[in-house]
Structures are given as structure tokens and as C-alpha cells.
Amino acid sequence: MDKTAVVSVERLVRHSMYGKIVKQTEKFKAHDENNEAREGDRVEIMETRPLSKTKRWRIVRIVEKAQ
Secondary structure (H helix, E strand, O other), rough: OOOOOEEEEEEEOOOOOOOOOEEEEEEEEEOOOOOOOOOOOEEEEEEEEOOOOOOOOOOEEEEOOOO
């Protein structure tokens, strides 16, 4: 997948019945025009027009590089 990064977004939500805080993870395919993002980087994404069948996000900036 050239110029595409899979971005994982974690959210903490309260379980409706039991009240326990649980982690939910969602994956988005995001457009990376210059192939700058690497595995482990923290990135900021924004919604955009559909770029392909499953790609509707693009990387705005790299917040923190992986070590």
C-alpha cells in the first residue's frame, strides 16, 4: 500500500452495563503523500473526501517520532 498508513486509535469508554472502563481500538487507513510516517509514530489525522474504497483520512502531521 504505497502512500498509505494504517493508524490505530484507542479510546477509553465505560461499559454500559458493568461500568468498567475498557479500551477500544479502531484502525483507519490514512493517506501519507510523502511516505514520512513510520511504525510507532504518533500522528494527527483528519477526515477528507474518499480517496479509495476504504481510505477516507489523511495524515496532517507527525506529532512524535518513534524511537
